[in-house]
Amino acid sequence: MKTEDLFREDATLLSCDATVTAHGEGGVLLDRTVCYPVGGGQAGDTGWLIAGEQRWRVTDTRKSKEHPAAIVHLIEGEALPPVGTAVRVEIDAARRMAHRRFHTATHLLCALLPYPVDGCSITEGYARLDFHTDEPFDKEAIQAGLDRLVAEAHPVGHRWISEDELDANPGLVRSMSVQPPRGLGRVRVLEVQGVDLQPCGGTHVSNTAEIGPVVVTKIEKKSAKTRRVVLGFAG
Incomplete structure (x- = not known):
């Protein structure tokens, strides 16, 4: 399982379209993301996942322990977007x-x-x-x-x-x-x-x-x- 890390090539990207590929480790995994995961001394990004009228708050972003090439987006609350959901990823631009x-x-x-x-x-x-x-x-x-x-x-x-x-x-x-x-x-x-x-x-x-x-x-x-x-x- 792998997350395409768009921020590696372009740190100015503030949003992208993605698909939820799995749940685990307190959040969701996506097939691609603009969110930087905590590491190298730098804090992780926060932001939102958006699907239509639904919004999920991303409280932190971390590297997956179970899947080294994947990134976990921690979600506020217990309700997670279902696997297969197409979402818009938006990060906190000021942060x-x-x-x-x-x-x-x-x-x-x-x-x-x-x-x-x-x-x-x-x-x-x-x-x-x-x-x-x-x-x-x-x-x-x-x-x-x-x-x-x-x-x-x-x-x-x-x-x-x-x-x-x-x-x-x-x-x-x-x-x-x-x-x-x-x-x-x-x-x-x-x-x-x-x-x-x-x-x-x-x-x-x-x-x-x-x-x-x-x-x-x-x-x-x-x-x-x-x-x-x-x-x-x-x-």
Whole structure:
């Protein structure tokens, strides 16, 4: 059982037509979706399934444990759309855009702070990265760097490389806690042109200018070898 993940190629898609293929794991599985499932530190999408006058609230989206290539849409309440139902999938557009802006901003942080990443969280309200280092961080310098990279309007895009290419370039992997999925023969890499290149399956803006005003709200020393940077939106 497989769900076609339309968001991998186009993060701007906010809706699609789909068919309910199964029930399970607290929700429904679809043959295709625009909903990103929680993973890689990024929260899952929420939204609605719509069939005529009927609407079902999608409270979260997750990868299926029973079917690794499928995506589960958790539904509010006990009534689920029957298997075989044709539905319109619509995501919460504001939530998606917040995820796209924050996720791309974390890639800028990776460019400014060249240390391994050992923790990540991207939500609608904030983003954080934990860096494996004992070096002190300069909050004002990081903020200035983010402002510069956003203003420079670097194009953002993705491409696919083979697992052999990734093995030949192990330095592309910055994360200590999340490794790129194996066994598919290829790996998706996110490129902020001239700034950052690393494996990533999340949703992003198409240009750093779209990130808009983002602020370093906090820098924390979480342990002897961990420094945390938290981002929020200005205003």
